[in-house]
Amino acid sequence: MHSGSLVAGRYRLEEELGQGGMGAVWRATDLELGREVALKRAIAGSAGQIRREAKVGAGVLHPNVVTVFDTVADGDAQWLVTEYVQAMSLDRIIEVDGPLPEARVLRIGVQLATALVAIHERGIVHRDLKPANVLVTDDDVVKLTDLGIARWAEVTQTGGAQLTGTVGYVAPEIANGGQATAASDVFSLGATLYAAVEGRSPWGDGSDGPFAQMNRAAKGSPIPHQLARRLAPLLDALMEPDPARRPSAAAAAGLLQGHDLPRRSWQQRLRTVRRNAMLTAAAAIVVVGAVLLGWLLPRGSAPQTAAPPTTTPPPNSIGLGSDPATADPCALIPVTALREFGKAYVDPEVDGFATCVITSNLDEGIGQVQSHLVLTGPEEYPSRPVRPGVLGEIERPDEKTDRCERSFNLPDTNRVTLVTTRLDKAEQTRLCPIANALILDALTVVLNGPPARRPELPANSLDKVDACRLVDGADAGQAFGKPSEPPVADFGNWGCSWEAGRSELSIKFTRVWPIEPDAEYGGKVIKVGSRNARLIPDPDDKTTCTAMVVHRQYTPKLPVLEDTPEQRQEVVSVVLEDPTAADPTTVCARTEAAAEAVVRRLPDAG
Structure with a gap:
């Protein structure tokens, strides 16, 4: 094949990216969808592995795992179609830059751990986590690739049981003929991070041959690290020779949480983690993220002992952004x-x-x-x-x-x-x-940072309204009595509540399908001021009533879900709960009065 060739009549080959144990990898253009993709061609005898990678990869959709799109046949050749990532493999980065700073290694490790946890949660074992299968973009976004592929070909094809994984990063139990498990993936994660810090595999650089690496792996005797400092206890824990004693992803994350205490051995920390830390796979991501916050601070910017919580998060905290x-x-x-x-x-x-x-x-x-x-x-x-x-x-x-x-x-x-x-x-x-x-x-x-901002809404949208300003003390008093406490605002000020004794008045802004024709809301259609509304007694609680008041009706810019109305309404829901009321009619009358006060303060719907 050469540049410009068409695969399956749809994918135009643009550039050969490299050769691997499973075949050639090309950057290509999907002519049907107009996007760049990566195509991997199976070498003779490996078409089954390509199909297997497609099947396994289709079950893992994660931002830090290369997305598998399809597998196609072109004549006798089998091709795997995946997301194209403009990035350099971690092994190439190490080759060019040498050992990486520990802070950068942790940034990479956090994303790899996130990907690994998602893979394990789906019951999948990667089996070949190593620097060559870790893609890193210019801004340090990590993508794990080659999901679920056995890679014995890079060592030898003769003699003994088939090895799963690459010798430089294989767990001792695999080197001794055992089966690949989630624990062996955790070992390979540690070996990959070890290589990033030290500049070589824990079993050596391979210059003395793969069987020397295999011998070290089988004995579970990695070369002592020389450059790792703060990461050293974590690397030791991840590369524990006994898989039964090796931390899970969750326990490893808890170990990370405590690795700023250099006088404690990793075994002591791990015992503490197993006693106190989150023991689910998803928790691993959370704690790794928490560690990232402190780790990325400049050295010396924080004491070695944990500081007490403050009322204000540090400026580099992960969150929703400044607004x-x-x-x-x-x-x-x-x-x-x-x-x-x-x-x-x-x-x-x-x-x-x-x-x-x-x-x-x-x-x-x-x-x-x-x-x-x-x-x-x-x-x-x-x-x-x-x-x-x-x-x-x-x-x-x-x-x-x-x-x-x-x-x-x-x-x-x-x-x-x-x-x-x-x-x-x-x-x-x-x-x-x-x-x-x-x-x-x-x-x-x-x-990976604060989420994107919402699209700007019209000036008359409820998005711009402070719900707590729609009712004052006098309004609340007329509805259900004098408030006993200041109002409590919801997130974004898109809701507010007032209490008076056992009674409560609340306001909430929502977007819904048109309420007037929809009898499923219950109650009856009324006018509150000049606006359409529904007055809805609670069928299960005779002391509660809701007034849903239409603020404005509009057509969404994006296509709506099939078989749903094309219009949306911004609605103010006014809810009164008054256990002192004699009957539902009284509660709803007071709710309607409160809604009328709210409408007087709403902006013009335009």
Whole structure:
């Protein structure tokens, strides 16, 4: 094949990027979609491995893993089509630059650990994690490639059992003929980071032959590190010869959290981690991210002992940016999100301004599920302490019959919550694997910096309105009594609540499909001032009533979900809960009065 050749009548070869144990890799142009891709051609006898890589890769969609698009046949040749990443492999970077600074190695390691945890959560073992399979862009974004491929060809093809992995980075149990496991991936992660710090494999540079490397690997005796300092305890832990004693990804993350205490051995720290740290795979990402915050500070900028939490997060904290209310929640959902489950549709204009809705049509027509990703401020009554400046662990309540919830606190004390529910059918579908995939995607995005900002909305949008300014003390007093405390504002000031004794008045801004023709809302259509509204008594609680008041109706700029209305409305929901009311009619009359006061302060809908 040569530059300009067409593969499968669709992919034009542009440039050969290199040769590997599995075949040649080309940069190509997908003429149908007009995008650059990478094409890997199987060498003789390896077409089955190419197909296997396609099948395994299709099950892992993650920002730090090269995306597999397709596998195609062209005559007798089999080709794998993947995402093209303009990057240099880590082994080439080490070859050109020599040993890397530990802070940079940690940045790379954080992303590799994130990718590895996502792979393991899907029940997959990579089996060949090494610097050559780690792509690093100019701005240090990491992509793990060659997913699930056995690479014995780089050592020998004769004699003994087949080895899985490359000798320079293989775990001792593999060198001794054992099976590849998640623990052996963790060893290879440590060996890869070792190479980045030391400039060579822990089993030597290979100059004395692969069998010398194999002998060291089988004995579990890596060459002592010479350049590693603060990372040394972590490398020792990841490359523990006994896989049973080797930390999982989660335990390794906890070890990272404590590695600023140089007088403690890694074994002591690991015992503490196993006792106290998060023991789930997703938690590994969280703690690694938390470590990243402190690690990237200049040396000497912090004492060696942990400082007490402060009321203000450090300026380089991971979070929603300087103006959290402008963060785009849909920016936390990658384009490839949920592709392994079916076809996903992301809607940025349903529910609150800090909400992104992901509707998934599951494969084989088995139903539909919906996930709501919501950005909020800190919880009023958190179930666990919130530490400013520290990324919190992923909270994983048990799956309920019809919902699965996942959340984590950001170092700026804001919070990301994701709730997945069944929308249509899908009775046999487990919700938590979907929620897990989305929350890991969101976490990966925020680890790489503040999310993008939301598109600018019209000047008359509720986005610009402070809900707490729509009701004053006199209004609240007429509705349900004199407030006993100052109002409490929601995230972005898009909601507010007042309390008076046992009663509560609240306001919330949402975006919904037109409420007037939709009888499912219940209640009745009324006018509040000059605006359309629905007055809805709570059928289950006779002391609560809601007035949904239309602020403005508009057509979204993006296409809407199939079989849904083309119009959206910005709505102010005024909710009154008054246990002292004699009957529902009284509660709703007071709710309507409060809504009228709110409408008088709303901006002109235009």
